[in-house]
Amino acid sequence: xxxxxxxxxxxxxxxxxxxxxxxxxxxxxxxxxxxxxxxxxxxxxxxxxxxxxxxxxxxxxxxxxxxxxxxxxxxxxxxxxxxxxxxxxxxxxxxxxxxxxxxxxxxxxxxxxxxxxxxxxxxxxxxxxxxxxxxxxxxxxxxxxxxxxxxxxxxxxxxxxxxxxxxxxxxxxxxxxxxxxxxxxxxxxxxxxxxxxxxxxxxxxxxxxxxxxxxxxxxxxxxxxxxxxxxxxxxxxxxxxxxxxxxxxxxxxxxxxxxxxxxxxxxxxxxxxxxxxxxxxxxxxxxxxxxxxxxxxxxxxxxxxxxxxxxxxxxxxxxxxxxxxxxx
Amino acid sequence: xxxxxxxxxxxxxxxxxxxxxxxxxxxxxxxxxxxxxxxxxxxxxxxxxxxxxxxxxxxxxxxxxxxxxxxxxxxxxxxxxxxxxxxxxxxxxxxxxxxxxxxxxxxxxxxxxxxxxxxxxxxxxxxxxxxxxxxxxxxxxxxxxxxxxxxxxxxxxxxxxxxxxxxxxxxxxxxxxxxxxxxxxxxxxxxxxxxxxxxxxxxxxxxxxxxxxxxxxxxxxxxxxxxxxxxxxxxxxxxxxxxxxxxxxxxxxxxxxxxxxxxxxxxxxxxxxxxxxxxxxxxxxx
Numbered sequence: 283x284x285x286x287x288x289x290x291x292x293x294x295x296x297x298x299x300x301x302x303x304x305x306x307x308x309x310x311x312x313x314x315x316x317x318x319x320x321x322x323x324x325x326x327x328x329x330x331x332x333x334x335x336x337x338x339x340x341x342x343x344x345x346x347x348x349x350x351x352x353x354x355x356x357x358x359x360x361x362x363x364x365x366x367x368x369x370x371x372x373x374x375x376x377x378x379x380x381x382x383x384x385x386x387x388x389x390x391x392x393x394x395x396x397x398x399x400x401x402x403x404x405x406x407x408x409x410x411x412x413x414x415x416x417x418x419x420x421x422x423x424x425x426x427x428x429x430x431x432x433x434x435x436x437x438x439x440x441x442x443x444x445x446x447x448x449x450x451x452x453x454x455x456x457x458x459x460x461x462x463x464x465x466x467x468x469x470x471x472x473x474x475x476x477x478x479x480x481x482x483x484x485x486x487x488x489x490x491x492x493x494x495x496x497x498x499x500x501x502x503x504x505x506x507x508x509x510x511x512x513x514x515x516x517x518x519x520x521x522x523x524x525x526x527x528x529x530x531x532x533x534x535x536x537x538x539x540x541x542x543x544x545x546x547x548x549x550x551x552x553x554x555x556x557x558x559x560x561x562x563x564x565x566x567x568x569x570x571x572x573x574x575x576x577x578x579x580x581x582x583x584x585x586x587x588x589x590x591x592x593x594x595x596x597x598x599x600x601x602x603x604x605x606x607x608x609x610x
Numbered sequence: 611x612x613x614x615x616x617x618x619x620x621x622x623x624x625x626x627x628x629x630x631x632x633x634x635x636x637x638x639x640x641x642x643x644x645x646x647x648x649x650x651x652x653x654x655x656x657x658x659x660x661x662x663x664x665x666x667x668x669x670x671x672x673x674x675x676x677x678x679x680x681x682x683x684x685x686x687x688x689x690x691x692x693x694x695x696x697x698x699x700x701x702x703x704x705x706x707x708x709x710x711x712x713x714x715x716x717x718x719x720x721x722x723x724x725x726x727x728x729x730x731x732x733x734x735x736x737x738x739x740x741x742x743x744x745x746x747x748x749x750x751x752x753x754x755x756x757x758x759x760x761x762x763x764x765x766x767x768x769x770x771x772x773x774x775x776x777x778x779x780x781x782x783x784x785x786x787x788x789x790x791x792x793x794x795x796x797x798x799x800x801x802x803x804x805x806x807x808x809x810x811x812x813x814x815x816x817x818x819x820x821x822x823x824x825x826x827x828x829x830x831x832x833x834x835x836x837x838x839x840x841x842x843x844x845x846x847x848x849x850x851x852x853x854x855x856x857x858x859x860x861x862x863x864x865x866x867x868x869x870x871x872x873x874x875x876x877x878x879x880x881x882x883x884x885x886x887x888x889x890x891x892x893x894x895x896x
Contacts, residue, residue: 337704387881391888393700394645395844398836399880405833406877518829522712529705565720571713578706579695 298443302436311439317547318442319503322449324527324539326496332534333457334489335469337393340400342520343407344377344494348501351376353511354417356426363429373498381494385487408516423512432506442503449496453536465489526574532586541585612743617862623750625858626757630812631835632850634805640781640845641801644693647707649809650832651714656681656810657823658722661729670732674814681810685803718825726824729817753815761851777801837876841883843893853891
């Protein structure tokens with residue numbers, strides 16, 4: 283079964299890789315690029331929520347760190363590849379340091395404390411971005427130039443797609459490693475994992491650092507796609523996007539995060555289009571909110587999770603049937 | 611000296627507003643073990659409905675009463691439809707109340723439009739007293755008085771009435787209270803409604819204090835309230851008023867003496883408390 287899934291992934295990846303060459307639609311290309319960027323972000327969030335069982339409301343923090351780092355570097359220095367790489371390095375270091383410090387300080391606390399504190403800290407970053415005008419130009423944000431390599435929409439699409447595939451591969455490797463297994467054990471039963479001799483804090487901090495770094499990378503790509511950055515990258519909305527994507531796609535599955543990102547981005551696009559038909563669609567967040575509440579209530583495993591469960595049930599039934607046959 | 615008095619009064623007034631919000635959070639958490647992330651949404655609804663009723667009826671008292679009623683009704687609906695299905699599951703509670711927060715603040719924009727709305731106090735609360743060089747703004751005194759009053763009432767109910775006894779017992783041991791033949795579901799509902807009503811009252815009083823109200827203020831104040839709850843200790847009612855005053859006053863002093871640090875002061879306060887007393891100043895649970 284796993285092999286069949288792998289073949290499916292490869293086919294999808296190849297299809298997406300050749301898509302810009304067979305179907306030329308600028309809108310679709312840009313939309314899909316956004317999907318890839320947010321898929322990276324949602325996958326990074328899923329490491330926390332889905333694999334470790336930590337609810338963070340401050341994930342926009344790392345997204346924003348990436349977005350601003352690349353913006354500041356491209357604005358202050360020349361938009362060349364070496365500076366771009368330097369910005370990537372700085373983003374990785376910054377988000378790792380912030381997530382490490384924050385994790386050490388707050389991950390000892392229970393889930394609801396942690397959720398509140400991350401909310402508070404990301405609020406602090408938002409305020410910082412608004413007030414530190416010499417660097418961030420305040421609320422208005424600033425535009426910047428990007429290296430020539432990323433200028434072409436098709437090239438940028440491919441870069442984002444490849445980055446997403448690489449992140450997917452890395453995170454999949456990570457979650458199936460012994461370390462990833464410990465994380466899942468923490469999600470399932472924290473006390474038991476602790477009594478087995480694992481230091482919970484240590485593993486949670488590792489998860490938060492990895493997740494933070496990946497979110498930073500998503501932030502880089504995001505502000506590169508806009509060639510503009512402002513304080514909105516630090517807002518709660520960004521974290522909520524990641525939350526929605528993971529929940530709707532399926533908690534605890536990386537593919538779910540990608541599917542969720544696709545669904546949300548496309549739904550967002552269509553609903554904004556519908557705003558021309560009726561003004562209520564301008565307030566599309568309401569529909570999202572309601573769908574999200576219903577999803578948490580009735581559909582807690584998301585699309586991928588529910589599919590998996592159905593499959594599991596079916597194979598169980600088949601097993602039962604087979605057993606019955608043997609018995610008769 | 612004059613500056614000190616002004617700053618203290620200012621800080622106290624802000625502290626009392628935060629207290630009204632944090633007290634509801636801490637009551638709900640203490641008894642029901644539910645962390646209500648939609649609390650800021652109830653606060654914002656109180657602000658909007660209060661301002662709207664004041665603008666239509668012209669009576670500030672009716673506006674306050676109307677805002678509280680809005681809070682009570684929203685609290686009832688929230689407890690019934692949103693919280694009830696997810697009792698006992700922390701992660702789901704956090705996620706679902708956050709979704710509600712989203713819906714509540716967007717609904718505000720649907721009903722009253724996306725722009726800021728200005729609000730002003732009634733004529734008898736506008737203006738200020740001058741005592742020598744000290745200028746005392748009447749509305750701030752009013753906020754402080756209401757805050758102390760609410761604290762007194764809730765504290766009295768908790769300590770001296772039967773329902774307070776049930777609530778306190780419920781905080782200690784839910785199952786035991788249930789076993790004694792008390793319908794804990796009803797108590798839950800009542801506590802949630804009271805918490806929501808207090809949040810709405812805080813919102814209604816904020817409008818004339820800050821001059822403008824907007825849909826995003828729910829989340830901003832909710833963050834402050836969370837910080838207060840963490841500093842004071844989850845579930846501790848006296849802790850939340852002490853921490854609210856601490857946050858309010860230190861914020862007001864910092865804004866005057868060290869403006870660049872003023873925005874971070876709450877975080878610093880919270881970080882210090884967390885490092886030395888992770889359960890909060892008055893908290894029992896870790």
